[in-house]
Amino acid sequence: MRRYFEELKDFIKKGDMILLILCVCVAGFGVICIASATSADKFGSNFKYIAVQVVSICLGVLMYALVSSIDLDYLSEHRRMMVAFNVFLLLMLISPLGTDNNTGNRSWINLKVISVQPAEICKITYIIINASVMASHQNRISHPVSIFHMLLHLGLLVGLNLALSSDMGVSLIFVFIFIGMAFAGGVSLWWFALAIGGIATMFPILWQFLGEYQRNRIRILFDPTIDPQGINERYHSKINLQSLTGGGLTGQGLFEGNRTQSGALFAQHTDYIFSSMGEELGFVGCVLIMLAELLIIARCIYVGVRCQDYMRRLVCYGAASALMFQLMINVGMCIGVMPVIGLTLPLISYGGSSVVTIFAMLGLVSGAYARPSSLSHERYVQPYRG
Numbered sequence: 001m002r003r004y005f006e007e008l009k010d011f012i013k014k015g016d017m018i019l020l021i022l023c024v025c026v027a028g029f030g031v032i033c034i035a036s037a038t039s040a041d042k043f044g045s046n047f048k049y050i051a052v053q054v055v056s057i058c059l060g061v062l063m064y065a066l067v068s069s070i071d072l073d074y075l076s077e078h079r080r081m082m083v084a085f086n087v088f089l090l091l092m093l094i095s096p097l098g099t100d101n102n103t104g105n106r107s108w109i110n111l112k113v114i115s116v117q118p119a120e121i122c123k124i125t126y127i128i129i130n131a132s133v134m135a136s137h138q139n140r141i142s143h144p145v146s147i148f149h150m151l152l153h154l155g156l157l158v159g160l161n162l163a164l165s166s167d168m169g170v171s172l173i174f175v176f177i178f179i180g181m182a183f184a185g186g187v188s189l190w191w192f193a194l195a196i197g198g199i200a201t202m203f204p205i206l207w208q209f210l211g212e213y214q215r216n217r218i219r220i221l222f223d224p225t226i227d228p229q230g231i232n233e234r235y236h237s238k239i240n241l242q243s244l245t246g247g248g249l250t251g252q253g254l255f256e257g258n259r260t261q262s263g264a265l266f267a268q269h270t271d272y273i274f275s276s277m278g279e280e281l282g283f284v285g286c287v288l289i290m291l292a293e294l295l296i297i298a299r300c301i302y303v304g305v306r307c308q309d310y311m312r313r314l315v316c317y318g319a320a321s322a323l324m325f326q327l328m329i330n331v332g333m334c335i336g337v338m339p340v341i342g343l344t345l346p347l348i349s350y351g352g353s354s355v356v357t358i359f360a361m362l363g364l365v366s367g368a369y370a371r372p373s374s375l376s377h378e379r380y381v382q383p384y385r386g
Contacts (some may be wrong), residue, residue, distance in 0.1 A: 008069040009368070014370035015068045019299045019362060020061070026292045027057045029353060036254045037276045037293060038311050040263030049269065049350055051145060054354035060359030067363030072312055073074055076132040082125040086157060089118040093164045096304075105342075107165035118171040119161050120357040127318035127364065128173055129153055132197035134185045134309035135318050140214035142188035156176045168214065169341035173325055180321025183357070184304070217339040241336050244278035244286075251282030268349045271342055274334040283305075298364070302368045312368040319365050324359075 007014070031053050038046035075082070092109050099110045099243045108115045133153060137146035158171045158362060182194070207215070220226045220234055227234045243259045250259065257279035259265050268276040278286050304316030322348050330345045334339030344354050 003071070004069055007071070008065065011065045011069055011370075013352065015065065016299070016369035018182070018367040019296065019303070019366055019369070020064055022292070022296050023362060024057065024061065024358060025051075026296065027060070027291075027347040028111060029292070030355075031057070032254065032267050033273055033277055033348055036280060037255075037260060037273055040257055040261055040268075042270075043264035044100040051357065052352050053350060057359075058357040060356045061350075062161060063356055063360040064363040064366060067360050068366035068370060071369060071371065072128070072131075072315060072364070072367055075128050075134070076311060079129050079132045082129055083134060086122045086125055087128075087160065090157075090160045090164055091216045092118060098164075105165050107161075107167040107170065114352065116301040116353050117170070119165065119173075121166060122157060122161070123170070123173060123177070123322060124361045125365065126157055127177060127315055127322070127361065130178060130181055130345050131311045131314040131318060134181065134314055138310050141186050142191065147187070147191060150178070150182065152353070163187070167342075167345045169329070172329075172341065173343070174321055176325035177318050177321045180324070181318045183311075185188040185314055190327055197244070209219040214339075217341070220340060222335065236272075237336055240265055240268075240272045240275040240334060241257055244275040244334055247279040247285075249282050251278070251280045256280060270344055270386060271330070271333060271349065273342075273349045274331055274345050277348075278334070289345075289348065290327070290331065293348075295325070295345075296362070297323050297364065300365050303365050307368050309368075309372060309373075309374050312319040312372060314364050316368050319361050322361065 013358070018071055020341055031050060035046055035050050038049040040236070093106055094254045095109075097109045097111065098106050099108050099115070100106050106115050107119060108218060130153060131152065133149055134141060134146075137143065137149065140146055154174060158174050161167060161171050179192075212217075216226065220237070239259065243257070243265055246252075246259070247257070255261065256274065260268055260276045260279050265272055265276055268275075274286065274289070277289060281289075298318050300320035300323070304320070307313040307316065325347050326343050329338050329341060329343045329351075333340050333343070344351055
């Protein structure tokens with residue numbers, strides 16, 4: 001504990017301030033985007049949305065510092081406790097506190113004052129758990145036993161989340177984190193080929209377990225005969241795509257978008273905020289938003305490359321994978337090339353729990369930056385004497 005407070009005191013000196021500044025700048029711009037997207041009459045006063053986002057950013061910065069000061073070796077040693085914590089957190093969804101929060105999926109815990117999405121928190125702990133498991137099998141990472149151990153943790157988390165919440169979007173984030181970490185960790189490409197073949201074989205069976213609305217979200221990407229007039233399944237996607245492209249090169253201006261300010265867009269402050277910004281900031285604004293997000297991802301990868309320790313490197317790549325997947329899905333959803341699965345644009349979309357957990361997740365990267373090599377010998381060979 002004494003070591004932790006010493007690290008916390010030196011956070012500004014040792015932590016990744018470049019990554020923190022990038023995150024605060026992107027999140028700060030997100031507040032402006034939210035202010036514009038919620039200024040339509042249907043939202044009433046947008047003060048609540050702005051205040052929640054600003055407070056969440058402040059809490060996020062605090063979480064960034066707190067998580068950054070924790071030794072990743074210590075977290076790795078308590079892997080089983082984190083697994084139990086994940087299971088407990090997800091089981092809370094079937095308690096009286098579990099709610100759908102108007103999303104259609106029972107994926108939130110309502111704590112009266114705030115609502116928390118357990119899977120967002122599990123995303124952080126899963127990165128640590130998977131990195132720890134892979135580090136324990138580092139010398140034979142492609143051995144079937146190693147792969148089974150990794151898949152066991154993935155299957156537990158994805159299976160529980162799907163069974164208890166039916167939230168496909170966040171479940172896919174776990175899968176993409178696994179893929180990114182497995183690829184970066186040196187797992188043989190033969191396993192990826194085998195997985196692709198297995199999914200292709202099992203797809204007709206898995207298709208039967210999808211709900212009709214989920215099937216339609218996939219079908220409309222390939223079948224133009226489904227709702228060609230855009231009045232049913234394609235309605236929201238059509239309106240949001242028209243908004244995204246309606247801004248031209250430089251946009252209609254903040255607080256000036258026709259559809260945004262009339263409140264005509266679906267989820268224009270959350271899932272489809274990229275479409276709202278396309279209308280008001282145009283192509284140039286959208287490119288700058290994507291570049292800012294990619295800079296954060298690139299910084300995570302840079303810190304990972306800089307780390308000498310295998311586990312710390314994987315933690316950085318896991319965080320980068322999570323952000324990359326959310327960015328790809330959210331933007332792809334807005335331009336109509338990805339199915340609608342309800343993932344926010346990182347640090348831009350409205351959502352307190354999402355902002356705080358992303359800052360906390362990136363705090364792991366900052367911790368790897370501050371301590372790129374294992375310090376476990378200081379605790380077990382010679383006690384720390386600050």
